[in-house]
Amino acid sequence: MLVTNWMKKAVFSIYQGQSLGQAAELLVQHHIGTLPVIDLSGRLVGVITLADVLRVGMPDFIQLVDDFKFVHDFGAMERFIPDRSVLNHSVDEKMHEPKSVDEKATILHAAAVMQQSNLRDLPVTDSEGKLIGIVSHVDIGVALIRNWNFIG
Amino acid sequence: MHQAALIIAWLILFSTLALILSEKLPRSVAAMLGGFLMVAAGLIFGFYNEHEAVLSIDFNTLGLLLGMMILVALLETTGFFQFIAIKAAQMSRGKPVLLLFMLGGITSIVSMFLDNVTTVVLIAPVTILVSEIMGINPLPYLMAEAMLSNIGGVATLVGDPPNVLIASAAEFTFVDFLVHSLPIVIVVWFSVLGLIRWLFRKEMDISKETPEALQGLDPKQALKDRKGAGKVIVMISIAVLFFLLEDWIGITPAMIALGAATLAVIWVSPSFKEVLRHIEWEVLVFFTGLFICVGGVEAAGGFDILAGWIHGASSLPPSVFGLIILWLVALLSAFVDNVPITIAMVPIILSLESSGIPVQHLWWAVVFGAGFGGNGTVIGSTANVVVAGLSEKTRHPITPRLWSKRGFPAMVLSCLVASVLYLVLIDLMMGV
Numbered sequence: 274m275l276v277t278n279w280m281k282k283a284v285f286s287i288y289q290g291q292s293l294g295q296a297a298e299l300l301v302q303h304h305i306g307t308l309p310v311i312d313l314s315g316r317l318v319g320v321i322t323l324a325d326v327l328r329v330g331m332p333d334f335i336q337l338v339d340d341f342k343f344v345h346d347f348g349a350m351e352r353f354i355p356d357r358s359v360l361n362h363s364v365d366e367k368m369h370e371p372k373s374v375d376e377k378a379t380i381l382h383a384a385a386v387m388q389q390s391n392l393r394d395l396p397v398t399d400s401e402g403k404l405i406g407i408v409s410h411v412d413i414g415v416a417l418i419r420n421w422n423f424i425g
Numbered sequence: 426m427h428q429a430a431l432i433i434a435w436l437i438l439f440s441t442l443a444l445i446l447s448e449k450l451p452r453s454v455a456a457m458l459g460g461f462l463m464v465a466a467g468l469i470f471g472f473y474n475e476h477e478a479v480l481s482i483d484f485n486t487l488g489l490l491l492g493m494m495i496l497v498a499l500l501e502t503t504g505f506f507q508f509i510a511i512k513a514a515q516m517s518r519g520k521p522v523l524l525l526f527m528l529g530g531i532t533s534i535v536s537m538f539l540d541n542v543t544t545v546v547l548i549a550p551v552t553i554l555v556s557e558i559m560g561i562n563p564l565p566y567l568m569a570e571a572m573l574s575n576i577g578g579v580a581t582l583v584g585d586p587p588n589v590l591i592a593s594a595a596e597f598t599f600v601d602f603l604v605h606s607l608p609i610v611i612v613v614w615f616s617v618l619g620l621i622r623w624l625f626r627k628e629m630d631i632s633k634e635t636p637e638a639l640q641g642l643d644p645k646q647a648l649k650d651r652k653g654a655g656k657v658i659v660m661i662s663i664a665v666l667f668f669l670l671e672d673w674i675g676i677t678p679a680m681i682a683l684g685a686a687t688l689a690v691i692w693v694s695p696s697f698k699e700v701l702r703h704i705e706w707e708v709l710v711f712f713t714g715l716f717i718c719v720g721g722v723e724a725a726g727g728f729d730i731l732a733g734w735i736h737g738a739s740s741l742p743p744s745v746f747g748l749i750i751l752w753l754v755a756l757l758s759a760f761v762d763n764v765p766i767t768i769a770m771v772p773i774i775l776s777l778e779s780s781g782i783p784v785q786h787l788w789w790a791v792v793f794g795a796g797f798g799g800n801g802t803v804i805g806s807t808a809n810v811v812v813a814g815l816s817e818k819t820r821h822p823i824t825p826r827l828w829s830k831r832g833f834p835a836m837v838l839s840c841l842v843a844s845v846l847y848l849v850l851i852d853l854m855m856g857v
Contacts, residue, residue: 332557333819337550343511343646348638349560 276383277376279416280397280406286311287364289318294360297326307394307407310368315403317396319368326367329355373398376405384413427726430472434725437462441718442765452762453707456714463721472725481720482713485593485679486586490709492682493583496661497543498703499693503654504647506535506547511644514555519636521561521629522622525569528552529618532570533577537584538661540705541574541808549815551647558638564821565625568828571812572617572800572835579796580610582668582678586712587767587795592678594771595788599668599678605789605854609846613797613839620838624831653693660689715768723772732776739782744851747790748844754794755840759801759833767795786847786854793843801836803828 286309287296296308300323310319332350335341373396374383387395387410395413397406418424441459445452460478467473500506513531517523528548535544549567556563578584582592582599588606591597622629648654664685668678690697722728738746750770757766770791778784799806803813803825809832816823847854 332554334550334554334557336818337553337815338507340649341554343507343643344554344558344641345643346558346638346641348558348635348641350557353560 274380274416274420275376276374276378276380276397276408276413277406279380279412280408281412282406284309284396284404284407286404287321288313289365290363292360293321293326293329293362293364293367294357296321296364297360300326305394307396309371309396309404309407310364311404317371317373317398317402317404319365320371320396321364321368322393325369328367329359371396375400380408380413380416383408384410384417387413430466430470430725431727431730433466433470434463434472434722434727437466438718438722438727438769441715442761442769445765446761451707453711453714456711456718458714460714460717463718467721467724473721477724478717478720481723482716483590483593485677486589487709487712488677488679489583489589489593489682490586490712491704492664492679492684492686493540494704494708495686495700496657496664496682496689497539498700499689499695500539500654500657500661501543501547501703502650502695502699503657504649505654505658506544507551508644508648508654509535510548510551511555511642511647514551515639515642515644519559519634519639521565524555525566525622525629526618528566529569529573529614529621533573533614536574536577537581538665541578541585541806542705542811545570545574545808545812546815549812553815553819555639555642558641559634559636561631561634562628562821563819564816564823564827565621565628567812567816568625568823568831569618569621571806571808572621572832573614574808575796575799575806576610576614576617576839579613579792580607583682585796586708587763588792589678590764590767590771591788591792594775595785597788598671599665600672602792605850606792609793609843609850612846613842616838616842617800617835620835621831624834653695656693657689660685660692712764712768715765719768719772728772728776732773732780735773735777736780736782739777743783743786743855744848747786747847747851747854750787751790751794751844751847752840754791755798755801755836758795758798759805759836763795763799763806767791783855785856786851789854790847793847794840797836797839797843799836800839801829801833803832805832805836 285299285303285305287299289310289312299308306323308321309317310321312318330353332347372386372390372392374386376397376399383395392410394407394409396404397408399405437459441455444450444455464473464475464478509531510528513527514524517527532544532548548570552566552570553563556566580602582588582602588602664681667681671678690700754766754770774784774787803809809828813823813828
């Protein structure tokens, strides 16, 4: 079964060079977690996620200590609101190398890519690398389990 | 032939140091290359061979470093460092100056016995955490920890690699360091703490802090392996006790550290593979390569020539000669790793000694220069590099420029204070 059967074709994306603030706006407006970044020709060049945007408001220490069970009060961080100026940075600075699959990929292949890289959403591209859709791990996972035929 | 050997040996040593400085290769690989080329050149030109190369490796230094690394590796995973950092922060009740004093104080005390880099790598994240929940800027505390860790390390034989090297070459004991170095370190420590307080007065005087959040930290929960930590602390204490009695029982610090490490490994019984993974092999390889490289120059007679030149300076009063060495080593250490500098200084001073010049005060000059000089720039010591690296992952990165602006004055002050005390205590330093 091909991944194209399960992907959303109306995919929200952002252009290279747009700001982190604009990315945040799209994520909030459409209530989504992943935003593919494309160039002017529509080719996928990166991915920016809700977590990337959230990071500017998260405590820094969560990246530095592997365990913070001993912190029972986040104190000043509870009221911390990131400086507006950080949202003026270009998405290019925070985006990741895109992990994607080709339109000819099967759903098992797509699920395997997501499982290995711990992704929630996976962009789908055509043979020229242009963004044509996106699948979520829930869509693909549910489709795969259905295929096993032991659920009604 | 003799001339050619001399020139080639010096050329290889200088190229190796330049390669280390250029960071084109990892420093340990550069040192390995230097060691290999030196032995190869020695075999071709007949001034050095494999056997002499092995003899030039100072196993006393390597053994002591390895033993202490194993003890630190055992302690690292227990959460002990996080525990004491949280305790120290809570005892300050969030008062900025007291927080600086407490965090700087425990970092220095731990650095007197354990590796500086491990100490700051484990205390700095807790410092960032504490600053964030209090809503204060972590920069003054982070820079203070790196600098005071370097300063604390100067106080004891096991505190810093240059001290280990010098103790091994000059046959200084643990007690010698406590008598000659510790008092100076204490005065320097308070001077630098005061200077940091003043340099960071803007960052430290802010009103939007929430010190009550500190009470929401539970140090006991951070101490993941209380029993393990206790056992390692006991073994480190026993090792320190033996260091103190070295004169009396006559066993080398390397033997004591390796013995304590072995017994601690058996007692704590962790996964030994995991312990070995925490050993900084890179450092041990770096030392070995440098020992072999410098040994070649020594075998070619390179240091006798240099000492001959320096001999002219020995007509100077000993205190002036000592101060020149202290500042020279300090300025070099601000830009270059202090380990190769010390390894190169050792044979020079030994040559001076064999030509009949009193050198004991020169050893101490190297200890202070190498120890305090590293604070001058961000690349001056590994602790600085590591703390700056951690800070880059946060909202308050320490830039090389910022480091030089605040660190260089601290280095100059340390060396000034050390110089004054050195002059006052010159008889003690000379062992008269």
